[in-house]
Amino acid sequence: METLLKVKDYKVYYQTLKGHVKAIDGVDFFVRSREVLGIAGESGCGKSTLSNSLINIKAPMIYEGGEVYFDGVDITKLDVNKMRTLRYTKMSIIPQYAMDAMSPTKKIKRIIFDLVREHDRKIAEEEIISIARGRFKEVGLVEYVLNKYPVELSGGMKQRVVMVISTLMNPKLLIADEITSALDVSSQKFTIEMLEEFMDKGYVDSVIFITHDLSVLYQIADRIMIMYAGNVAEIGTTEEIIKSPLHPYTKMLVESLPKMDVQYKKKKLKGIPGHPPNLLNYPSEGCRFYERCPVKINPQKCKLQKPPLFEVKPGRYVACWAYAEGEKGE
Amino acid sequence: MNEVLLKVENLSKIYRSGIAAGGVTTAVDNANFEIKPAEIVALVGESGSGKTTLGKLILRLIKPSLGKIIYNGIDISKLKGRRLVEYYRHVQGVFQDPFSSFNPIFKVDRVFDLIFDSYLKEMKQKKRELIANALEKVMLNPDDVFGKYPHQMSGGQLQRILIARTLLLDTKLLIADEIISMLDASVRVDVLNTLGKLKDENKISVIFVTHDLSLGYYISDTTMIMYKGNIVEMGDTEKVYSNPLHPYTRMLLSVVPTVDRKWEKKKEEELFSLFESGKRRIWNGCPYYDRCPLAMEVCQKKPSLLEIESGHKVACYAAIQSKGSKAEKTFSSENEK
Numbered sequence: 273m274e275t276l277l278k279v280k281d282y283k284v285y286y287q288t289l290k291g292h293v294k295a296i297d298g299v300d301f302f303v304r305s306r307e308v309l310g311i312a313g314e315s316g317c318g319k320s321t322l323s324n325s326l327i328n329i330k331a332p333m334i335y336e337g338g339e340v341y342f343d344g345v346d347i348t349k350l351d352v353n354k355m356r357t358l359r360y361t362k363m364s365i366i367p368q369y370a371m372d373a374m375s376p377t378k379k380i381k382r383i384i385f386d387l388v389r390e391h392d393r394k395i396a397e398e399e400i401i402s403i404a405r406g407r408f409k410e411v412g413l414v415e416y417v418l419n420k421y422p423v424e425l426s427g428g429m430k431q432r433v434v435m436v437i438s439t440l441m442n443p444k445l446l447i448a449d450e451i452t453s454a455l456d457v458s459s460q461k462f463t464i465e466m467l468e469e470f471m472d473k474g475y476v477d478s479v480i481f482i483t484h485d486l487s488v489l490y491q492i493a494d495r496i497m498i499m500y501a502g503n504v505a506e507i508g509t510t511e512e513i514i515k516s517p518l519h520p521y522t523k524m525l526v527e528s529l530p531k532m533d534v535q536y537k538k539k540k541l542k543g544i545p546g547h548p549p550n551l552l553n554y555p556s557e558g559c560r561f562y563e564r565c566p567v568k569i570n571p572q573k574c575k576l577q578k579p580p581l582f583e584v585k586p587g588r589y590v591a592c593w594a595y596a597e598g599e600k601g602e
Numbered sequence: 603m604n605e606v607l608l609k610v611e612n613l614s615k616i617y618r619s620g621i622a623a624g625g626v627t628t629a630v631d632n633a634n635f636e637i638k639p640a641e642i643v644a645l646v647g648e649s650g651s652g653k654t655t656l657g658k659l660i661l662r663l664i665k666p667s668l669g670k671i672i673y674n675g676i677d678i679s680k681l682k683g684r685r686l687v688e689y690y691r692h693v694q695g696v697f698q699d700p701f702s703s704f705n706p707i708f709k710v711d712r713v714f715d716l717i718f719d720s721y722l723k724e725m726k727q728k729k730r731e732l733i734a735n736a737l738e739k740v741m742l743n744p745d746d747v748f749g750k751y752p753h754q755m756s757g758g759q760l761q762r763i764l765i766a767r768t769l770l771l772d773t774k775l776l777i778a779d780e781i782i783s784m785l786d787a788s789v790r791v792d793v794l795n796t797l798g799k800l801k802d803e804n805k806i807s808v809i810f811v812t813h814d815l816s817l818g819y820y821i822s823d824t825t826m827i828m829y830k831g832n833i834v835e836m837g838d839t840e841k842v843y844s845n846p847l848h849p850y851t852r853m854l855l856s857v858v859p860t861v862d863r864k865w866e867k868k869k870e871e872e873l874f875s876l877f878e879s880g881k882r883r884i885w886n887g888c889p890y891y892d893r894c895p896l897a898m899e900v901c902q903k904k905p906s907l908l909e910i911e912s913g914h915k916v917a918c919y920a921a922i923q924s925k926g927s928k929a930e931k932t933f934s935s936e937n938e939k
């Protein structure tokens with residue numbers, strides 16, 4: 273299968289007065305054509321930093337290293353103009369909280385027009401609105417929504433509008449950052465069905481779907497990447513990650529999720545004690561899960577050397593010393 | 603055991619400022635239920651269904667438009683003076699965003715100060731000991747809390763500190779409004795387990811407000827499903843989940859994402875009918891009428907909440923007709939196997 277996006281040893285930090293916040297500190301992964309890659313991990317692990325930086329690195333974010341191949345081209349080396357044409361039309365993002373970030377003083381029509389124009393100066397207004405009108409219809413939004421202001425729409429409707437807008441130019445890659453988090457369960461399901469339909473119809477080719485909610489990813493992702501404190505912990509197929517996780521963090525995370533037959537009265541779920549490290553000036557060496565890890569397979573090594581992503585079988589990656597050759601594995 | 607801690611009778615809250623329906627929103631519409639000591643009630647419903655309003659009414663933060671709330675046999679609107687202070691000490695609320703309750707420039711233990719200043723003046727010399735005690739009840743190590751700043755703690759820890767604060771006041775009923783929706787999965791269960799433990803060991807009752815059915819299932823004894831201000835289904839959690847009767851409850855259960863089951867692929871038209879349709883809402887009809895795939899002529903008159911099996915009530919004509927026999931089993935229960 274074709275690879276659409278390939279990210280290698282990618283580092284993005286935040287510049288602050290006190291030093292660098294090492295939000296993305298050497299991540300490796302790829303996204304295939306026509307797949308949904310889910311990215312999960314707890315708050316602050318760098319999901320939004322990763323997705324925003326792929327689209328646009330702006331202060332206080334700084335690019336610290338690595339490569340990002342999109343369709344074979346390393347976009348970290350592209351100039352501002354080339355990047356502007358790529359952004360939105362080829363790789364599009366629905367930023368976290370996009371729903372609430374829509375300009376309150378512009379009608380939906382205007383919001384769409386301004387956005388498209390920013391990236392494609394040749395396209396005519398009628399053409400943009402006519403595509404939008406068609407797409408709105410497909411997702412069950414009546415046409416007059418175009419003449420509404422964002423505040424006049426319900427959460428579920430706003431999210432549909434945002435999804436239509438961000439895929440209007442049929443981008444190859446759509447990055448969806450927490451698009452279901454603020455929605456009711458029925459709207460969550462609708463949003464996800466809509467995304468699948470957009471893929472079927474070819475409006476988007478591949479999707480990076482970001483959420484902290486693994487049970488949502490279980491419904492939509494083909495593969496899942498688990499992040500922890502700015503690093504990749506584990507990558508595998510959705511079934512593998514949920515049913516047979518390898519990394520100690522993923523194992524505990526999956527264990528902590530509510531299940532349909534588990535009740536407090538009969539069986540208690542367990543959380544993960546402790547909390548993620550503060551990434552300000554955090555040393556890049558060592559495993560970032562070390563403090564909370566119940567395994568610490570080789571304490572010296574775990575503490576001082578960053579575990580690389582071991583490919584334990586084709587397509588199955590885990591960054592934990594327990595999976596190094598010679599260490600006793602699972 | 604027929605003890606009742608709190609009883610809600612024909613309780614309604616009508617807002618006249620809303621933009622919808624001629625400036626009137628019935629945020630809570632004729633609610634009737636009881637809460638026993640040491641009972642965890644999950645209050646489930648989508649955004650705007652009236653969960654927070656119901657909680658605020660019970661906390662006496664707002665006044666009912668109709669109906670009453672009876673605590674330990676006394677109408678709370680009649681409480682005055684010492685009795686009222688006692689009510690405020692017994693019935694406590696914890697809310698969604700733990701971070702907003704903490705000032706980032708002060709140490710976290712400062713949140714306990716107000717309680718000691720206004721309610722526990724006479725206890726001030728034992729302050730540290732009392733706080734430590736309460737922290738242990740919510741499964742926190744006092745040494746991990748004293749002297750720390752908010753940014754050094756996880757959301758789950760902060761939320762448990764706020765629960766600990768309510769414990770200093772001899773809480774009997776805790777209104778926990780979406781207290782874990784902003785937290786990560788890895789710390790959510792700690793907060794839930796804290797609630798379970800307080801129920802078991804301190805006989806505290808909890809109204810656990812959530813829109814997440816799987817979390818409600820894990821922790822609650824009783825489930826109340828709210829839709830547009832109405833309690834549409836209510837009963838033992840086990841019964842509501844294994845035999846959901848209201849079409850709304852069934853829809854919710856079929857769409858709740860869990861890691862045990864993949865969603866069924868639904869046809870597009872079916873999905874739309876799940877939450878929007880051309881039908882108009884009927885004034886004084888079933889609140890679910892416009893979304894309901896089973897709606898009939900009679901549904902234009904509002905159904906009342908009727909007991910269908912012991913400990914399980916529903917407000918739906920279709921459910922009453924079929925006595926729930928056709929309800930799909932969604933959540934399994936070990937008891938039934």
Ligand SMILES: Nc1ncnc2c1ncn2[C@@H]1O[C@H](COP(=O)(O)OP(=O)(O)OP(=O)(O)O)[C@@H](O)[C@H]1O
Binds near residue numbers: 287
């Ligand atoms: N502008 C900024 N300046 C400094 N640090 C930042 C900035 N924005 C984010 N960070 C830090 O970078 C890290 C990663 O944040 P990011 O928002 O990418 O996490 P996330 O995984 O998207 O979290 P969430 O699930 O809460 O959305 C965090 O430690 C965060 O505090």
Ligand SMILES: Nc1ncnc2c1ncn2[C@@H]1O[C@H](COP(=O)(O)OP(=O)(O)OP(=O)(O)O)[C@@H](O)[C@H]1O
Binds near residue numbers: 649653
């Ligand atoms: N002060 C108010 N004035 C007017 N209308 C209000 C007021 N407070 C709430 N409402 C309305 O009452 C209804 C119920 O609101 P409530 O906040 O209780 O819902 P909720 O179930 O807690 O929702 P959420 O899950 O979004 O927190 C909504 O339609 C809301 O707009």
Ligand code: SF4
Binds near residue numbers: 520521563565579592
């Ligand atoms: S590398 Fe060591 S500390 Fe990190 S997860 Fe594996 S065993 Fe735990």
Ligand SMILES: [Mg+2]
Binds near residue numbers: 449
């Ligand atoms: Mg984020």
Ligand SMILES: [Mg+2]
Binds near residue numbers: 653779
């Ligand atoms: Mg609420």
